[in-house]
Amino acid sequence: MSKVITPREKDYSQWYNDIVIKAGLADYSAVRGCMVIKPYGFAIWEKIQSILDGKFKATGHSNAYFPLFIPKSFFSREAAHVEGFAKECAIVTHYRLKNSDKGLVVDEDARLEEELIVRPTSETIIWNTYKGWIQSYRDLPLLINQWANVVRWEMRTRLFLRTSEFLWQEGHTAHSNKEEAIAETLKILDIYADFAQEWMGMPVIKGTKTENERFAGAVETYCIEALMQDGKALQAGTSHFLGQNFAKAFDVTFLNKEGVSEYVWATSWGVSTRLMGALVMQHSDNEGLVLPPLLAPIQVVIVPIYREFEQLAKINEAIQPLLKELEGAGIRVKYDNDDKHTPGWKFAEYELKGIPVRMGLGPRDLENGTIEVVRRDTRQKENIKLSQALEHVKSLLDQIQTSLYEKALAFQTGSTTRVNDFAEFRQVLDGKGGFVLAHWDGTRETEEKIKEETKATIRCIPLNNPKEEGKCVYSGKPSQQRVIFAKAY
RNA sequence: CGGGGUGUAGCGCAGAUGGUAGCGCGCCACGUUCGGGACGUGGAGGCCGUGGGUUCGAGUCCCGCCACCCCGACCA
Structure with a gap:
């Protein structure tokens, strides 16, 4: 009874924290804003990594690794980029400690000539490097990804959703023309969206960010937006078309077929351990x-x-054929015959950990040739013939995967509201929340005013957004399309 | 960085008016149990966040500091 979860309707944040901690995904650490990812949580992250990594490789990308530290001067080369990240950097200024009468202190004689920034993202160090790798159109495209940790000094942190240090992958590609770079940006966006939907069971909306919400240094930021159970939106992945901004900042040019020198076109894209937070909130x-x-x-x-x-002993023996069948079918199965806990304890524990299917085999089953099967999502129980267990489990796993997605999609659809005036806009946001589809006059001012007054931001302008004549929900000025507003994580 | 809250056993908490620390869970041992977080008996476990002060005496009162959580501003 020690692992009780705070009910979601009582305190959503606490519910989320309880699950992360009590399911053994992560733990707080001695370092403010930094978390420990525990083995069970890391195992899920490893699944996420391996699937995405496979998709990147299948589309021609290679992994590489760039330094954790970035010289401060690199960082300031791209104006918008510095502006965006300056406020949240960890900076290394010294390289040695010494003992003094006050104990261990920083050795002031060991100051770095140039401070190093702990990477908040790697565009600068990577483009500085690419300059040496790219001379001709023959060197392009350059398609590289790295799995790494980054640091952004956050004011306020939340397990997985926002921590000062987090794990992610960042892809950085270089192309000989604009069209190809944009196509790359969109290709990755599709990979992210497919992954979210097919693997995580999380419906997402693909779209572009407004100027306000765009990545610092990007020409266009594409994103996938998901909706959590409390009606708040969560940006689950971004893919940026960087134009020639970084090529210009780092002077990366190539000779085209005509022998003319041109700046390279760039993209960058990433998803992080934040996906773990999304996964928790989406279905739990x-x-x-x-x-x-x-x-x-x-x-x-x-x-x-x-x-x-x-x-x-009899059960141990009776279960062997099924275990072998399941394993043979590539199903990740655990037979828990540990005598240290009672069955009831195990039921509760595995439910807490979110294991999709639980089976129970007892004396009654041995007599009847049956086995109990319980699905985690609906907690529905049934007794089936042991001989049919393999087929049953296979289809049950498929059903659960599908039904989690469908349930999440139904929630998203039900939480998406079209509004036409500002009173309604406020009312929906304060009430059920969710995605609010409203006309917007396209100006930064209006977006900021709405944010100030309602806390809602424009999550994205959906791709292939239907054109529709209307009036801005705030300013009343003419608008050609609805955009998605929501309160966000 | 503002507002609120919390620091006492591994975890969750209780300790009126100051008198030298307790409960539940967990942990260890043994026995009975085992189809939804079992029960009994016996154990182990504490610099009461930290530094100062008041006092014969401080978990408790006073002042400082620190850490963490929640809510805002900033952000993937």
Whole structure:
């Protein structure tokens, strides 16, 4: 009874924290704003990594690794970029400690000639490097990704959703022309969207950011936006078309086929451990985590129910064929015959951890040739023939994956509201929240005013957004399309 | 950086008016249990966040500091 989760409707933030901590995904650390990702949480992250990594490789990208430290001077080369990141940098100024009467102190004689910035993102060091790698159109495109940690000194942090240090992948590509760079940006956006929907069971809206919300240094920022159960939006991934901004800042040019020198076109794109937070919030309930089968480190757990050890021995034996079948079918299964906990304890524990399917095998089943099957998402129980268990589990895992997505999609659809005037706009945001589709006059001023008054920001302008004549919900000026407003993480 | 809150056993908490620390869970041992977080008995475990002050005496009162959580401003 020690691992009770705060009900979601009572305190959403606490509910989220409880799940992250009690399901063993992560822990607070001794360092402010930094978290420890625990083995179970990291196993999920590793699944995410391996799927995405496969998709990047399949589209021609290679992994590489660039330094954690970036000389301060690099950082200031691109004006908008500095502006965007200056306020949240960790800076290394010294390289040595010494003992003094005050204990261990920074050795003031060991000051760096030039301060190093702990990377908040790697565009600058990477473009400085690319300059040496690119001379001709034959060197392009250059398609590189790195898995790394980055640091952004956040005022306020939340496990997985916003921590000072986080893990991510950042892709940085160089192209010989604008069209190809934009196509790359969109290709990655599709990879992110497909991953979110097919693997995480998380419906997302693809769109572009407004100037206000754009990545510092980008010409255009594309994003996938998801909607969490509390009606707040979460940016789950971004893909940026950087134009020639970084090429110009770092003087990266190539000779085209005509022998004329041109600046390179660039993209960058990333998803982070924030996806873990999205995954938690998208499907979980008051019993704990709910994981989509495709990302669950353990998809099926089998719990033996017994009184005497002779019974356990029989169950151990009776379960072997099924275990082999499941493993043979590539299903990640765990048979938990650990005697240190009772079945009831295990049921609760595996529910908390979000394992998609739980099976129970006891004396009654041995007599009847059956096995109990419980799905985590609906907590529905049924007894099936042991001989049919493999097929049943296979289809059940598929069903759960599909139904998690459908449920999330239904929620998103139900939480998307078209509004036509500002009173309604406020009312929806203060009430059910969610995505609000409203006309916007396209100006930065209006966007900022709306943000000040309602806390809602423009999450994105959806791709292939239908054109529609209307009036801006705030200024009343003419507008050609609705954009998505929401309060966001 | 503002507002609020919390620091006492691994976790969650209780300790009126100051008198030398307790409960639940967890942990260890043994026994009974085991189809939804079992029970009994016996144990182990504390610099009461930290520095000063008041006092014969401080978990408790006073002043400072620190850390963390929640809510805002900033942000993936």
